[in-house]
Amino acid sequence: MPTQFSRVTVESLDRFRANLQSLVAEKTKSLPSLRYCDLRIQVREQKSAVAENGSDKASSEDCTFDFGVRAIAGERSSASGYYGRVLGTTDLDQLEDVIWDSIKQAHNRARANARHKSRARNRFPILGGSLNSSGLAEVPVCQDTVHANYTSDPRQVPLSEISRMAADGCKSIQSQGNNIVYSAASASTFLLRELYLSSDGADIDQTFAQTEGFAITICSSEHGNFELYDFTGHQKGWEILTEGYDNGPIVLPNFMDFCEALGSDAIEVAAAPPLKPPDKEVTVVTDPHFNTLLVHEVVGHPSELDRALKYETGYAGRSWFLKNMQDNQLGKQIASPLVTAYSDPTIEGYGSFSYDHEGTPARRAYILRNGVLEEFLNNRQTAAIMGSEPNGSARSTEAQLVPLIRMTNTIFAPGNQDPQSIISEVEDGYFIAGHRTPSIAESRENFRITAVKVYEIKNGQLGRLYRDGGMTSDSRDYFMSIDAVGSDLRVNPIPNCGKGQPMQAKRMSNGGPTMRGTARLTGPGSLSGNQRI
């Protein structure tokens, strides 16, 4: 028969913090040719529920516990090795042994990797010259504890309340009309604690609260079923879904209102005729929700220095911002002077933190300032290669996975024009509202993004609504065409940005104000107007 058992909580890490720091900073000195080592360990206590068509589907209260180690080692040449693992309650009694064994595994891999690198340099005298020792740019060595910010503790919310929130969310969607053929909603809230410990002496303890809602609906119409989904959430407690939140740029309705609006939008758009796009460029006014995805895909991603330095050539793609160290767009005008975009983990959002997963202090990084490319998002390794200052953009979704260069809260900065006047100045154009699905070119030099709603603009007034529309453009052409930037900044959560191998779906915030430029519109079917079958 089972005995009484303990359980893992975020407080469990209190017991180990000092000993683990000693392990990483002191005991690793005994490992031959080790140059650097860091450990990330995290505990997440989470509650969640899913409902479908108004009925409960599943609910869960659970805890995840995992860690990841990086070692850089080598004699003539240095290289990295990594090791990650899922942990459980039984590991609490042997945690230091488990982690020490894992450090040795990562160190072993790093040494083997360094030996192969040295051999390759000798074996390929022409092409081996660019194989360099792994190095990290300097950052301040910090010791800090950062607490979570919430009103309603995620751990104290009854699971039944979370289930009810999901089911009621579905009902809110369904209440909008009889042609809603499907609805699903989920709600989750968690507390996450992360320790970052390094052989340099970094000792950082950060805790985050996070609450998220998701809703999807399918609506029937004579033009075919229309699918619409969206997320809401913030780095706060359960109050985000019960009460909503408004700090100016972040405006989150409570979950019932959020679901109601989603259902209402779906019904309105499903009934609209499919867009027949003009075969020429048109004036487009894009709303903050659409610009949330635009800045994410076409400004945030190409500013990630791992892409720019070709690490992602096989997967997430490169960046048109940088061909090589000599030939790149840094310091060049690649957007209208009205366009400024930055990534800032120190402001509120889904991508907020004080230190990234390499212990680098968070700071704002201007990607575009007045249309000029100013800075890439980096980690310590890529910053060392570029000779730039680390800006704290290395993050993973789970401690067992290797951190990647990620956006944080990445947004188009607001301008000072009244958003209504941006529309009213347009004689003949289109208003693109709400993002749906992106398809972006490999180096982010071209994009096609579909919208929830496309309205005609005639003589400064919104006209007919269309469905299945969107816009496409070469990236630089579009950004150079922007001639108006509104004052109505909105910042929205993006909970599922996929990158890496294995894939990591990361949370971050993106946003922007209303903007105006020129682009081509897209509609249903193929480019040439071949209709659907």
Add this chain to the structure above:
Amino acid sequence: MVSLTNLRRAVKNALAFTSSQPDVSEVEVFASAGRNLTVRLNYTSHIPSNGVEEPKSTEGYGLGIRATFNTTNGVKTGFGSEPADLSLNGVARALEKARAGAVTDPKFVSLPKLDSPQRPTRDTTSLANYDPALMKIGNQGLVKTGWSMMERGLEAFESSKDLLSLAGYPEKISELGLILGGDVVMLQDRMAIGSTHIPSIQTDQNTVVMSFATAMIETQSSKGSGWSVSSQLADFSGESAGEAARNAIASINGERIPTGEYNVILGPQAVTEILEWVLMPGLSMDMIFAGASPFIGKLGRMVASDNFNLYDNGSEPGMPSSKAITDEALPTGRTNLIQNGKLSGFLSDYYNYQRILNDPTGSEKLGADPRSVLESIAPRNGFRPNNGGGRNFAGIPRPVPTNLIIEGNRANNQEELLQLVGNGVYIGRIWYTYPVNGTASGDFSGTIIGDSYLIKDGKFAAPLKPNTIRMNDNVLRLINNILGITSKHRATVRWSSDQVTWAPQIAVSGYGLEEISGYMENA
């Protein structure tokens, strides 16, 4: 890694314990141990790089329990899991989580039973999708796989007369901007399962090694790909990187083409990408319930060219994604999805199989009485995929493809497809190809990023310059406008998944291509 014997014992003990609980009416115990070993590559001749960037791994083991509970509010179902503990304490924790999270799901009928047409018909241990050498690979072996790819790629670059000719001098080759990226992924997996309805404990173990390489000569904007997949370590040589480098060299001097409709040949990677991201979601039973499939109400009807066949087969011996059993303890098998152009079936797990059988509008949703088409909807694909592939004790089953196979009826070869196309484009590698107007519409967009060629007078004429064309089309139109399908197909892998598509080359008429990014010529 935890042995099969220990997983089997844990499931047996857990089943006995959970079945004895007074409020438990049905229970299923799934235990697994898995490890993902990945080596990421990044070589750049013109930027300092590490060659092998990340030799790494993640691993975990544990058990997951699905149970139904008799409560004062009726029958409830729940799921709970516990990592790193196969003892009865771990079982008790997982069961308590399942109990705490249990809900009344009106669509739930029962935990999986052997009551579908898919019956065990063979010795499931004979699939041979397991390699002891791959299961035991150590740190040195892990790092070596990455460097063997790197060496094959650099050998191909350094021995290329074309690159030497372009550079002028050997020491100038690195200035051409040579890139070699990608990875090798090795998955090690063991599982055991038993339940109230299928109490005999069944086990399975699988290994797979997949590699995907991308090479570029960046100053020439040329790109090539190579890949491999097998369940046996001995089949891995790193040669996929050599293939990628050679393909990149072959596509130097790519040309642009203007916007228009073209006859095209889609190569295996392009076929795989469109199939898996755009077409397959609509062939999953859960999407029928969501109303998000273009195939609602069309079972038995023509939906594609009569030359098009698509099926999933998780039980074919020797195929890398074959499994002895599903993660619901049910036999794997072949599901015909589209046969001679006719919609023939859907991928299903047991939950969705029961749901459609008991749905008063099931006939409307399928286009046929569910009870008359049991073979078409049998639960052969209930899996609990881990991120990156493998089986995850902490997940609940859902419909997931295994080995997807596309076949034509007319056994064309590539030369015949080129003749059928006449003048057009061979599309070898595409990227970011998503259903842009929802999965039910079939509309998709993506870009062509390498391995592609212009076709003139039925012959390859010149490389197509990567990143200069956006595809805009509709997958339903595509599968209805097929000119030909090669009899030869290639096992093709997908990002962060162990799913394998056996993809042929497919010639299609009237494919929408849009010229893009002209400014990059001078950027």
